[in-house]
Amino acid sequence: MSSATTSRIALVTGANQGLGLALVRGLCRELGTGGTVYLTARNAERGQEACTRLKGEGLSPQFLPLDVTDDTSVQAAAEAVRSRHAGIDIVIQNAAARITKDVPQSEQVAEFIDTNNHGTLRLLEAFTPLLRDNARLVVVASSFGSLRNLDPRLHARFEGDGLTLQGVERALDDYVAAVRAGTAQSAGWPDWINVPSKVGQVASVRVLARDRAAEFRRRGILVNAACPGLIDTEASRPWFDDMSSAATPDEAAKDVIWLATLPAGTTEPYGELVRHRKPRAWK
Numbered sequence: 001m002s003s004a005t006t007s008r009i010a011l012v013t014g015a016n017q018g019l020g021l022a023l024v025r026g027l028c029r030e031l032g033t034g035g036t037v038y039l040t041a042r043n044a045e046r047g048q049e050a051c052t053r054l055k056g057e058g059l060s061p062q063f064l065p066l067d068v069t070d071d072t073s074v075q076a077a078a079e080a081v082r083s084r085h086a087g088i089d090i091v092i093q094n095a096a097a098r099i100t101k102d103v104p105q106s107e108q109v110a111e112f113i114d115t116n117n118h119g120t121l122r123l124l125e126a127f128t129p130l131l132r133d134n135a136r137l138v139v140v141a142s143s144f145g146s147l148r149n150l151d152p153r154l155h156a157r158f159e160g161d162g163l164t165l166q167g168v169e170r171a172l173d174d175y176v177a178a179v180r181a182g183t184a185q186s187a188g189w190p191d192w193i194n195v196p197s198k199v200g201q202v203a204s205v206r207v208l209a210r211d212r213a214a215e216f217r218r219r220g221i222l223v224n225a226a227c228p229g230l231i232d233t234e235a236s237r238p239w240f241d242d243m244s245s246a247a248t249p250d251e252a253a254k255d256v257i258w259l260a261t262l263p264a265g266t267t268e269p270y271g272e273l274v275r276h277r278k279p280r281a282w283k
Protein backbone atom coordinates (compact mmCIF):
# COMPACT_ATOMS: atom_id res chain seq x y z
CA MET A 1 0.00 0.00 0.00
CA SER A 2 1.32 3.48 -0.79
CA SER A 3 1.87 6.06 1.95
CA ALA A 4 -0.94 8.09 0.33
CA THR A 5 -3.40 5.47 1.51
CA THR A 6 -1.80 4.52 4.82
CA SER A 7 -1.09 7.96 6.34
CA ARG A 8 -3.97 9.47 8.29
CA ILE A 9 -5.88 12.38 6.77
CA ALA A 10 -7.81 14.83 8.98
CA LEU A 11 -9.89 17.92 8.32
CA VAL A 12 -11.33 20.54 10.69
CA THR A 13 -13.88 23.19 9.70
CA GLY A 14 -13.90 26.72 11.08
CA ALA A 15 -10.27 26.29 12.05
CA ASN A 16 -8.73 29.74 11.68
CA GLN A 17 -9.37 30.62 15.34
CA GLY A 18 -10.87 29.43 18.62
CA LEU A 19 -11.40 25.73 19.23
CA GLY A 20 -10.93 24.84 15.55
CA LEU A 21 -7.39 26.23 15.47
CA ALA A 22 -6.56 24.33 18.66
CA LEU A 23 -7.99 21.13 17.14
CA VAL A 24 -5.71 21.47 14.12
CA ARG A 25 -2.73 22.15 16.39
CA GLY A 26 -3.51 19.08 18.50
CA LEU A 27 -4.16 16.84 15.48
CA CYS A 28 -0.89 17.92 13.86
CA ARG A 29 0.93 16.88 17.03
CA GLU A 30 -1.07 13.65 17.39
CA LEU A 31 -0.70 12.46 13.79
CA GLY A 32 2.89 13.62 13.44
CA THR A 33 4.76 13.59 10.17
CA GLY A 34 2.76 10.61 8.90
CA GLY A 35 -0.47 12.58 8.89
CA THR A 36 -2.01 15.37 6.84
CA VAL A 37 -4.21 17.84 8.68
CA TYR A 38 -6.36 20.26 6.69
CA LEU A 39 -7.02 23.56 8.40
CA THR A 40 -10.12 24.86 6.63
CA ALA A 41 -11.68 28.30 6.84
CA ARG A 42 -14.29 30.31 4.97
CA ASN A 43 -11.87 33.21 4.52
CA ALA A 44 -8.66 32.29 2.68
CA GLU A 45 -6.59 35.09 4.18
CA ARG A 46 -7.55 34.22 7.75
CA GLY A 47 -7.04 30.52 7.03
CA GLN A 48 -3.59 31.03 5.52
CA GLU A 49 -2.60 33.27 8.43
CA ALA A 50 -3.62 30.57 10.88
CA CYS A 51 -1.58 27.99 8.93
CA THR A 52 1.42 30.30 8.98
CA ARG A 53 1.04 30.70 12.73
CA LEU A 54 1.05 26.92 13.26
CA LYS A 55 3.98 26.51 10.87
CA GLY A 56 5.83 28.98 13.13
CA GLU A 57 5.25 26.44 15.90
CA GLY A 58 6.93 23.72 13.84
CA LEU A 59 3.68 22.12 12.64
CA SER A 60 2.59 21.47 9.04
CA PRO A 61 -1.14 21.95 8.49
CA GLN A 62 -2.42 22.41 4.96
CA PHE A 63 -5.00 25.02 4.08
CA LEU A 64 -8.23 24.34 2.21
CA PRO A 65 -11.01 26.91 1.72
CA LEU A 66 -14.32 25.66 3.08
CA ASP A 67 -17.42 27.73 3.79
CA VAL A 68 -20.07 25.49 5.32
CA THR A 69 -22.88 27.74 4.05
CA ASP A 70 -21.81 27.22 0.44
CA ASP A 71 -22.58 23.89 -1.27
CA THR A 72 -19.98 24.49 -3.97
CA SER A 73 -17.27 25.28 -1.44
CA VAL A 74 -18.03 22.19 0.68
CA GLN A 75 -18.11 19.94 -2.38
CA ALA A 76 -14.88 21.41 -3.74
CA ALA A 77 -13.11 20.71 -0.44
CA ALA A 78 -14.43 17.14 -0.42
CA GLU A 79 -13.33 16.68 -4.03
CA ALA A 80 -9.85 18.01 -3.19
CA VAL A 81 -9.54 15.42 -0.41
CA ARG A 82 -10.92 12.66 -2.63
CA SER A 83 -8.58 13.40 -5.53
CA ARG A 84 -5.48 13.71 -3.32
CA HIS A 85 -6.10 10.89 -0.84
CA ALA A 86 -9.14 8.89 -2.03
CA GLY A 87 -10.58 9.04 1.49
CA ILE A 88 -10.38 10.58 4.95
CA ASP A 89 -9.82 9.30 8.48
CA ILE A 90 -10.87 12.20 10.72
CA VAL A 91 -13.51 14.85 10.04
CA ILE A 92 -14.38 17.46 12.68
CA GLN A 93 -17.28 19.76 11.92
CA ASN A 94 -16.51 22.65 14.27
CA ALA A 95 -17.53 25.74 12.24
CA ALA A 96 -20.21 27.84 13.87
CA ALA A 97 -21.76 31.27 13.56
CA ARG A 98 -21.67 33.45 16.65
CA ILE A 99 -24.57 35.05 18.45
CA THR A 100 -24.04 38.80 18.68
CA LYS A 101 -25.17 40.65 21.79
CA ASP A 102 -27.44 43.64 21.27
CA VAL A 103 -28.82 42.26 17.98
CA PRO A 104 -32.25 40.61 18.32
CA GLN A 105 -31.89 36.85 17.96
CA SER A 106 -34.74 36.96 15.43
CA GLU A 107 -32.35 38.83 13.11
CA GLN A 108 -29.59 36.25 13.58
CA VAL A 109 -31.46 32.98 13.63
CA ALA A 110 -31.57 32.25 9.88
CA GLU A 111 -27.82 32.66 9.32
CA PHE A 112 -27.10 30.84 12.56
CA ILE A 113 -29.14 27.79 11.54
CA ASP A 114 -27.80 27.88 7.99
CA THR A 115 -24.22 27.79 9.27
CA ASN A 116 -24.45 25.52 12.27
CA ASN A 117 -27.13 23.10 11.10
CA HIS A 118 -27.52 23.16 7.34
CA GLY A 119 -23.71 23.56 7.30
CA THR A 120 -23.38 20.38 9.35
CA LEU A 121 -25.66 18.54 6.92
CA ARG A 122 -23.61 19.80 3.94
CA LEU A 123 -20.48 18.48 5.65
CA LEU A 124 -22.03 15.11 6.47
CA GLU A 125 -23.34 14.66 2.92
CA ALA A 126 -20.04 15.61 1.27
CA PHE A 127 -17.62 13.79 3.57
CA THR A 128 -19.47 10.67 4.74
CA PRO A 129 -18.87 8.98 1.35
CA LEU A 130 -15.13 9.57 1.82
CA LEU A 131 -14.83 7.97 5.26
CA ARG A 132 -12.24 5.22 5.32
CA ASP A 133 -12.50 2.12 7.47
CA ASN A 134 -12.00 3.08 11.16
CA ALA A 135 -12.69 6.76 10.38
CA ARG A 136 -13.89 9.12 13.14
CA LEU A 137 -16.46 11.82 12.39
CA VAL A 138 -17.11 14.36 15.15
CA VAL A 139 -19.61 17.22 15.17
CA VAL A 140 -18.78 19.85 17.79
CA ALA A 141 -22.07 20.58 19.55
CA SER A 142 -22.56 21.38 23.24
CA SER A 143 -24.42 20.20 26.31
CA PHE A 144 -27.35 22.31 25.09
CA GLY A 145 -27.74 19.51 22.54
CA SER A 146 -29.54 17.11 24.89
CA LEU A 147 -33.18 16.70 23.95
CA ARG A 148 -34.26 17.29 27.55
CA ASN A 149 -33.42 20.98 27.01
CA LEU A 150 -36.43 21.25 24.69
CA ASP A 151 -40.12 21.41 25.52
CA PRO A 152 -41.60 17.86 25.23
CA ARG A 153 -43.99 19.18 22.55
CA LEU A 154 -40.98 19.48 20.25
CA HIS A 155 -39.32 16.14 20.95
CA ALA A 156 -40.95 14.33 18.03
CA ARG A 157 -39.25 16.77 15.64
CA PHE A 158 -35.82 15.51 16.74
CA GLU A 159 -36.23 11.80 17.38
CA GLY A 160 -38.13 8.77 16.22
CA ASP A 161 -37.67 5.83 13.88
CA GLY A 162 -38.88 7.77 10.85
CA LEU A 163 -36.67 10.82 11.41
CA THR A 164 -34.29 11.62 8.54
CA LEU A 165 -31.41 14.09 8.22
CA GLN A 166 -33.66 16.23 6.02
CA GLY A 167 -36.39 16.00 8.67
CA VAL A 168 -34.05 17.52 11.24
CA GLU A 169 -33.31 20.40 8.86
CA ARG A 170 -37.07 20.91 8.25
CA ALA A 171 -37.62 21.14 12.01
CA LEU A 172 -34.98 23.86 12.19
CA ASP A 173 -36.45 25.71 9.19
CA ASP A 174 -39.81 25.62 10.96
CA TYR A 175 -38.10 27.01 14.05
CA VAL A 176 -36.60 29.89 12.03
CA ALA A 177 -40.01 30.60 10.49
CA ALA A 178 -41.65 30.57 13.93
CA VAL A 179 -39.07 33.01 15.34
CA ARG A 180 -39.68 35.36 12.42
CA ALA A 181 -43.44 35.05 12.77
CA GLY A 182 -43.28 35.69 16.51
CA THR A 183 -44.86 32.30 17.28
CA ALA A 184 -41.76 30.47 18.54
CA GLN A 185 -42.46 30.97 22.22
CA SER A 186 -46.08 29.77 22.06
CA ALA A 187 -44.92 26.68 20.14
CA GLY A 188 -42.52 25.85 22.98
CA TRP A 189 -39.23 26.89 21.35
CA PRO A 190 -36.70 28.33 23.85
CA ASP A 191 -35.42 31.91 23.67
CA TRP A 192 -31.75 30.99 23.28
CA ILE A 193 -31.21 30.03 19.63
CA ASN A 194 -28.26 27.82 20.42
CA VAL A 195 -30.54 25.25 22.11
CA PRO A 196 -32.60 24.11 19.10
CA SER A 197 -29.48 24.39 16.97
CA LYS A 198 -27.35 22.14 19.17
CA VAL A 199 -30.22 19.67 19.65
CA GLY A 200 -30.49 19.59 15.86
CA GLN A 201 -26.76 18.87 15.44
CA VAL A 202 -26.89 16.00 17.93
CA ALA A 203 -30.10 14.67 16.34
CA SER A 204 -28.34 14.63 12.95
CA VAL A 205 -25.43 12.66 14.37
CA ARG A 206 -27.85 10.20 15.94
CA VAL A 207 -29.79 9.77 12.69
CA LEU A 208 -26.61 9.23 10.67
CA ALA A 209 -25.28 6.74 13.23
CA ARG A 210 -28.58 4.85 13.23
CA ASP A 211 -29.04 4.80 9.44
CA ARG A 212 -25.51 3.63 8.74
CA ALA A 213 -25.05 1.40 11.81
CA ALA A 214 -24.68 -1.91 9.97
CA GLU A 215 -22.03 -0.61 7.58
CA PHE A 216 -20.23 1.68 10.05
CA ARG A 217 -20.06 -1.03 12.73
CA ARG A 218 -18.64 -3.50 10.19
CA ARG A 219 -16.07 -0.95 8.97
CA GLY A 220 -15.11 0.32 12.44
CA ILE A 221 -16.35 3.87 11.77
CA LEU A 222 -17.43 6.00 14.76
CA VAL A 223 -19.65 9.09 14.48
CA ASN A 224 -20.31 11.24 17.53
CA ALA A 225 -21.15 14.74 18.68
CA ALA A 226 -18.87 16.45 21.21
CA CYS A 227 -19.42 19.03 23.93
CA PRO A 228 -16.09 20.78 24.54
CA GLY A 229 -17.30 22.55 27.72
CA LEU A 230 -16.94 26.29 28.27
CA ILE A 231 -13.95 27.62 26.33
CA ASP A 232 -12.42 31.06 26.46
CA THR A 233 -12.85 32.22 22.84
CA GLU A 234 -14.06 35.37 21.12
CA ALA A 235 -17.44 33.64 20.74
CA SER A 236 -18.06 32.99 24.42
CA ARG A 237 -16.27 35.93 26.10
CA PRO A 238 -18.97 38.57 25.52
CA TRP A 239 -21.50 36.43 27.38
CA PHE A 240 -19.63 35.93 30.67
CA ASP A 241 -18.27 38.42 33.21
CA ASP A 242 -16.04 35.77 34.70
CA MET A 243 -14.22 33.36 32.38
CA SER A 244 -11.99 31.92 35.10
CA SER A 245 -13.69 28.50 34.86
CA ALA A 246 -13.35 28.38 31.06
CA ALA A 247 -10.79 26.11 29.45
CA THR A 248 -8.28 27.45 26.97
CA PRO A 249 -8.93 26.26 23.41
CA ASP A 250 -5.90 23.94 23.62
CA GLU A 251 -7.19 22.40 26.86
CA ALA A 252 -10.71 21.95 25.47
CA ALA A 253 -9.35 20.44 22.26
CA LYS A 254 -7.79 17.48 24.12
CA ASP A 255 -11.03 15.60 24.77
CA VAL A 256 -12.38 16.30 21.27
CA ILE A 257 -9.13 14.98 19.77
CA TRP A 258 -9.36 11.92 22.02
CA LEU A 259 -12.80 11.24 20.50
CA ALA A 260 -11.53 11.89 16.96
CA THR A 261 -8.51 9.59 17.32
CA LEU A 262 -9.94 6.59 19.19
CA PRO A 263 -7.89 3.61 18.04
CA ALA A 264 -9.12 1.01 15.57
CA GLY A 265 -11.14 -1.64 17.33
CA THR A 266 -12.94 0.89 19.59
CA THR A 267 -16.70 0.37 19.38
CA GLU A 268 -17.99 3.00 21.82
CA PRO A 269 -19.01 5.77 22.02
CA TYR A 270 -21.11 5.56 18.87
CA GLY A 271 -23.88 8.01 17.96
CA GLU A 272 -23.54 9.84 21.28
CA LEU A 273 -23.04 13.37 22.58
CA VAL A 274 -19.72 13.06 24.42
CA ARG A 275 -18.42 15.52 27.02
CA HIS A 276 -15.08 15.04 28.77
CA ARG A 277 -14.83 11.48 27.35
CA LYS A 278 -18.25 10.39 28.67
CA PRO A 279 -21.60 10.13 26.85
CA ARG A 280 -24.29 12.58 27.99
CA ALA A 281 -27.89 11.53 28.37
CA TRP A 282 -30.02 12.41 25.33
CA LYS A 283 -33.24 12.73 27.35
Ligand SMILES: NC(=O)c1ccc[n+]([C@@H]2O[C@H](COP(=O)([O-])OP(=O)(O)OC[C@H]3O[C@@H](n4cnc5c(N)ncnc54)[C@H](OP(=O)(O)O)[C@@H]3O)[C@@H](O)[C@H]2O)c1
Binds near residue numbers: 018041043067
Ligand atom coordinates in the same frame (compact mmCIF):
# COMPACT_ATOMS: atom_id res chain seq x y z
N1 LIG B 1 -16.69 28.67 23.17
C1 LIG B 1 -17.41 27.89 23.97
O1 LIG B 1 -17.49 28.11 25.19
C2 LIG B 1 -18.15 26.71 23.38
C3 LIG B 1 -18.89 25.91 24.26
C4 LIG B 1 -19.57 24.81 23.75
C5 LIG B 1 -19.51 24.53 22.39
N2 LIG B 1 -18.78 25.35 21.56
C6 LIG B 1 -18.75 25.02 20.14
O2 LIG B 1 -17.39 24.89 19.73
C7 LIG B 1 -17.30 25.29 18.35
C8 LIG B 1 -16.22 26.34 18.17
O3 LIG B 1 -16.56 27.43 18.99
P1 LIG B 1 -15.55 28.66 19.20
O4 LIG B 1 -15.84 29.21 20.55
O5 LIG B 1 -14.16 28.27 18.84
O6 LIG B 1 -16.14 29.68 18.11
P2 LIG B 1 -15.42 30.87 17.29
O7 LIG B 1 -14.23 31.37 18.01
O8 LIG B 1 -16.49 31.82 16.90
O9 LIG B 1 -14.90 30.12 15.97
C9 LIG B 1 -15.84 29.67 15.04
C10 LIG B 1 -15.12 29.36 13.76
O10 LIG B 1 -16.12 29.00 12.77
C11 LIG B 1 -15.85 29.75 11.61
N3 LIG B 1 -17.02 29.93 10.76
C12 LIG B 1 -18.08 30.75 10.94
N4 LIG B 1 -18.91 30.67 9.88
C13 LIG B 1 -18.35 29.77 9.02
C14 LIG B 1 -18.71 29.28 7.75
N5 LIG B 1 -19.83 29.68 7.13
N6 LIG B 1 -17.90 28.36 7.15
C15 LIG B 1 -16.76 27.95 7.74
N7 LIG B 1 -16.35 28.42 8.95
C16 LIG B 1 -17.14 29.32 9.57
C17 LIG B 1 -15.27 31.07 12.09
O11 LIG B 1 -14.59 31.71 11.02
P3 LIG B 1 -14.38 33.32 10.95
O12 LIG B 1 -13.15 33.62 11.75
O13 LIG B 1 -14.22 33.54 9.49
O14 LIG B 1 -15.61 33.95 11.53
C18 LIG B 1 -14.36 30.57 13.19
O15 LIG B 1 -13.14 30.12 12.64
C19 LIG B 1 -18.70 25.76 17.95
O16 LIG B 1 -19.39 24.69 17.32
C20 LIG B 1 -19.33 26.10 19.26
O17 LIG B 1 -20.74 26.04 19.24
C21 LIG B 1 -18.10 26.42 22.04
